[in-house]
Structures are given as structure tokens and as C-alpha cells.
Amino acid sequence: MTNNSIKQNVLVVAAHADDEALGCGGTITKHIANGDTVTVIFMTNGVSSRLNSSTADENNRQSAMKQALETLGVCNYRCFDFPDNQMDTVPLLSIVKSIENVITEFQPSIVYSHFAHDLNIDHRITHQAVLTACRPIKGCSVKKILSFEILSSTEWQSPTLPSFQAQYIVDISQYWHKKEQALLCYQEELRDFPHSRSLACIEALATLRGASHGFAKAEAFQVERIIVI
Ligand SMILES: [Zn+2]
Numbered sequence: 043m044t045n046n047s048i049k050q051n052v053l054v055v056a057a058h059a060d061d062e063a064l065g066c067g068g069t070i071t072k073h074i075a076n077g078d079t080v081t082v083i084f085m086t087n088g089v090s091s092r093l094n095s096s097t098a099d100e101n102n103r104q105s106a107m108k109q110a111l112e113t114l115g116v117c118n119y120r121c122f123d124f125p126d127n128q129m130d131t132v133p134l135l136s137i138v139k140s141i142e143n144v145i146t147e148f149q150p151s152i153v154y155s156h157f158a159h160d161l162n163i164d165h166r167i168t169h170q171a172v173l174t175a176c177r178p179i180k181g182c183s184v185k186k187i188l189s190f191e192i193l194s195s196t197e198w199q200s201p202t203l204p205s206f207q208a209q210y211i212v213d214i215s216q217y218w219h220k221k222e223q224a225l226l227c228y229q230e231e232l233r234d235f236p237h238s239r240s241l242a243c244i245e246a247l248a249t250l251r252g253a254s255h256g257f258a259k260a261e262a263f264q265v266e267r268i269i270v271i
Contacts, residue, residue: 057129060107062082104121189264
């Protein structure tokens with residue numbers, strides 16, 4: 043993204059539809075504006091753990107996801123069907139293999155995914171599976187792995203665990219409105235202020251990350267790996 047002449051393949055691995063918009067919606071749009079190819083994969087349908095969830099709920103989440111991806115400019119996506127909020131019931135190896143297959147197919151150089159110590163179990167397992175699938179062996183396309191922060195999960199982690207470190211900052215001032223539009227597609231997932239997954243709080247975090255580094259709006263990531271060749 044820093045060099046406009048080199049187009050990159052970017053992979054976003056989200057546990058649930060809305061994590062891509064919450065965690066890196068502005069950065070996705072910025073990559074696309076730079077001519078990069080962005081693929082998003084979703085690990086679960088995001089609703090089946092809910093009380094009385096129905097096929098209609100699943101379809102609603104799917105159509106919200108499609109609208110959000112269209113808003114962000116993403117054409118490539120794939121949905122896996124691991125059990126929502128129960129990814130710990132699936133052997134890690136099958137999750138890793140599904141991500142490895144996507145990596146082999148799309149050869150991303152940058153991967154964005156969840157923070158290791160989020161409160162949400164699917165986020166934690168997705169993180170673990172991504173790091174395993176991206177083992178830095180000879181021939182691996184992945185040179186950069188960045189973890190995003192998801193409000194109402196990253197900041198709700200146990201205080202005994204290491205906190206998210208905002209180490210890698212992407213200026214999304216120009217792209218905030220796209221992120222906001224994508225979030226509005228997931229109206230069902232947003233909460234009223236003062237919940238931390240309210241639009242007001244999501245904007246406040248983007249403003250804090252931005253203004254802490256001299257921008258109007260930013261998204262912050264923790265660096266898991268950067269390999270320079
Ligand atoms: Zn999630």
C-alpha cells in the first residue's frame with residue numbers, strides 16, 4: 043500500500059460478517075483505491091449460535107454482507123460454514139486447511155485478521171488458524187500479518203491477557219465515509235450509544251487512532267509479522 047506502483051493481493055480473514063467492516067473497512071477501501079486485489083473470507087455465518095436463529099436471519103446477514111462488500115468495493119469473497127461462536131468445537135486443523143487453500147489460490151502478500159486475545163472465541167481461533175496457515179516457510183506468499191481491533195471484543199478481553207497494541211496506523215480519513223456506509227449495512231449488529239459497538243463509538247475510535255497520529259481518521263493494527271525481501 044505504501045508503493046502505488048506495486049499491486050498487491052490482500053486477504054482479510056473475518057470470523058463473522060461485519061468484522062471486516064469494523065476491523066479494516068477503511069483500509070480495504072484504500073487498498074482497492076490503490077489497485078490492489080482484496081479477497082475477504084468469512085469463517086462462520088455469524089448468526090446460528092443465537093437463540094431462535096432461523097434461515098431468514100442467515101439470509102439477512104448474507105445480504106447485509108453482500109451490500110457491505112459492494113460498498114467497500116470488494117468483489118472476491120468466500121464463506122465457510124464453521125459453527126458460529128463454537129469454532130472451538132472444530133479441529134483446528136480443518137480451519138487451518140480451509141485458510142491454507144485460500145492462500146494457495148490467491149497468494150496474498152498481506153493478511154488482516156483478528157487479535158489473539160479478543161473476548162470472542164471465534165476471533166481467537168481464527169487468529170490461531172491464520173498464524174498457522176501463514177507459517178513463514180519457503181515459498182509462502184504472505185509477507186505481512188496484521189491484527190485488527192473489533193470493538194466489543196478486543197477491549198473486553200480479560201485484563202490478565204496482553205492488550206492490543208496500536209502499532210501500524212492506516213490513514214483512512216478519505217475512506218471513513220465508505221466504512222460508515224458499510225457498517226450501516228450491518229444495522230442489526232450495531233447497538234445504541236453508549237454501547238462500544240455503536241456507530242458513535244466506532245467513529246470515536248477511528249478519530250482517536252487518527253488524531254493520535256496526525257490524521258482525522260485511522261485504523262490501527264497490531265503487527266504479527268513483517269518480512270522484508
Ligand atoms: Zn466477530
